[in-house]
Amino acid sequence: MQGKRILLIVGGGIAAYKSCELVRLIRREGGEVTCVLTAGAAHFVTPMTLAALSENPVHTTLWDLDAEAKMGHIQLSRQADLVVVCPATADLMAKMSAGIADDLAATLLLATDKPVLAVPAMNVRMWQHAATRRNVATLRSDGVDVLEPDEGPMACGEFGPGRLPEPAAILAAITAKLGDTAKPLAGKHVLVTAGPTHEPIDPVRYIANRSSGRQGFAIAEAAARAGARVTLVAGPVALPTPPGVTRVDVQTAREMAAAVDAALPADAAIMVAAVADWRVAAEAGQKLKKDGSGEIPPLTLTENPDILARLARAPNRPRLLVGFAAETEHVVAHAEAKLAKKGADWIVANDVSGDVMGGALNAVHIVRAGGVESLPEMPKAAVAAALIERIADALS
Numbered sequence: 088m089q090g091k092r093i094l095l096i097v098g099g100g101i102a103a104y105k106s107c108e109l110v111r112l113i114r115r116e117g118g119e120v121t122c123v124l125t126a127g128a129a130h131f132v133t134p135m136t137l138a139a140l141s142e143n144p145v146h147t148t149l150w151d152l153d154a155e156a157k158m159g160h161i162q163l164s165r166q167a168d169l170v171v172v173c174p175a176t177a178d179l180m181a182k183m184s185a186g187i188a189d190d191l192a193a194t195l196l197l198a199t200d201k202p203v204l205a206v207p208a209m210n211v212r213m214w215q216h217a218a219t220r221r222n223v224a225t226l227r228s229d230g231v232d233v234l235e236p237d238e239g240p241m242a243c244g245e246f247g248p249g250r251l252p253e254p255a256a257i258l259a260a261i262t263a264k265l266g267d268t269a270k271p272l273a274g275k276h277v278l279v280t281a282g283p284t285h286e287p288i289d290p291v292r293y294i295a296n297r298s299s300g301r302q303g304f305a306i307a308e309a310a311a312r313a314g315a316r317v318t319l320v321a322g323p324v325a326l327p328t329p330p331g332v333t334r335v336d337v338q339t340a341r342e343m344a345a346a347v348d349a350a351l352p353a354d355a356a357i358m359v360a361a362v363a364d365w366r367v368a369a370e371a372g373q374k375l376k377k378d379g380s381g382e383i384p385p386l387t388l389t390e391n392p393d394i395l396a397r398l399a400r401a402p403n404r405p406r407l408l409v410g411f412a413a414e415t416e417h418v419v420a421h422a423e424a425k426l427a428k429k430g431a432d433w434i435v436a437n438d439v440s441g442d443v444m445g446g447a448l449n450a451v452h453i454v455r456a457g458g459v460e461s462l463p464e465m466p467k468a469a470v471a472a473a474l475i476e477r478i479a480d481a482l483s
């Protein structure tokens with residue numbers, strides 16, 4: 088919390104008095120608070136109280152000539168690390184979900200580009216009303232974090248869900264949300280392909296390669312840990328799905344290409360899969376049999392789609408496109424050639440002449456238009472962490 092800036096928008100409900108305690112708790116944890124009061128909120132708590140507790144000016148109106156001369160409301164909405172609406176009244180959430188900007192609080196909420204946490208408090212019937220349910224659902228699908236209210240006796244004498252959570256619980260939610268925003272890939276969608284593909288010859292035989300999927304899975308895991316939403320399109324491998332990762336299992340290159348298309352749009356795509364370059368042109372419907380004639384069945388191959396090259400030319404191309412190059416000789420030179428040929432932004436090259444495929448260690452060279460960065464041999468998880476750090480930098 089140390090040094091984090093919270094813009095606290097206080098709505099007009101009886102629970103507004105608890106916002107004073109919340110300000111105190113945030114300050115005690117080292118956070119900075121700037122308060123905005125709606126006209127309704129000012130009936131429950133005074134600007135003076137919140138100014139004294141926050142040690143910051145309190146804002147109450149859009150029509151502040153001095154502040155607005157410096158684009159006050161836009162600035163206020165952008166300076167925070169997190170916007171907290173507490174209490175979030177039914178009225179304020181209705182305005183937020185509809186995009187109404189008819190006072191300072193609502194305007195800030197429409198103008199902000201920062202994460203928003205809403206802490207509702209209202210009468211139980213208002214909370215359960217279809218209009219509020221709709222508004223909360225809209226806000227959540229718009230990316231606003233709406234906390235569930237507590238259940239219990241209410242100021243109005245009724246009982247049920249609608250009470251503001253205790254300030255300590257709100258503080259915990261704020262801390263968790265700030266933790267999320269500290270994650271460098273929060274809000275980003277990262278697409279990873281991993282593993283080999285299996286290209287059927289007949290119902291029981293296939294063409295494959297030695298890729299274990301370990302490097303791709305480690306990259307998906309590191310991206311999820313960095314806060315990204317991760318889609319992992321995995322060829323046939325026996326690996327557990329990393330926590331927080333959405334996995335799509337495929338067998339063939341064509342299935343992988345379709346799964347990649349279906350997962351778009353993505354902010355970054357990291358194509359680690361060892362996709363089979365060729366498949367059998369005509370897969371046999373039945374198991375091929377030795378017929379005793381001594382004749383060997385011819386296997387005519389045809390080329391698979393190049394998923395990476397296709398993605399590079401796609402209209403919804405991810406902003407950052409990273410390919411891998413498994414080489415057994417002239418590793419960097421081949422990767423440099425591949426960068427241009429495939430249209431990727433980076434190619435991560437590795438020498439697979441040893442036991443990299445299936446092994447625990449990897450030594451990679453990151454080839455970009457601007458030059459080559461060679462990393463020493465390290466565990467695949469460490470290669471993944473190093474790559475994700477660079478990818479987060481590139482996307483920021």
Ligand code: C5P
Nearest residue numbers: 358359360362392393394395410411412
């Ligand atoms: O051409 P090569 O197979 O060496 O290229 C490797 C890179 O291209 C990897 O990123 C791999 O995932 C991707 N690739 C692909 N579709 C193919 C072949 C390779 O996406 N059919």
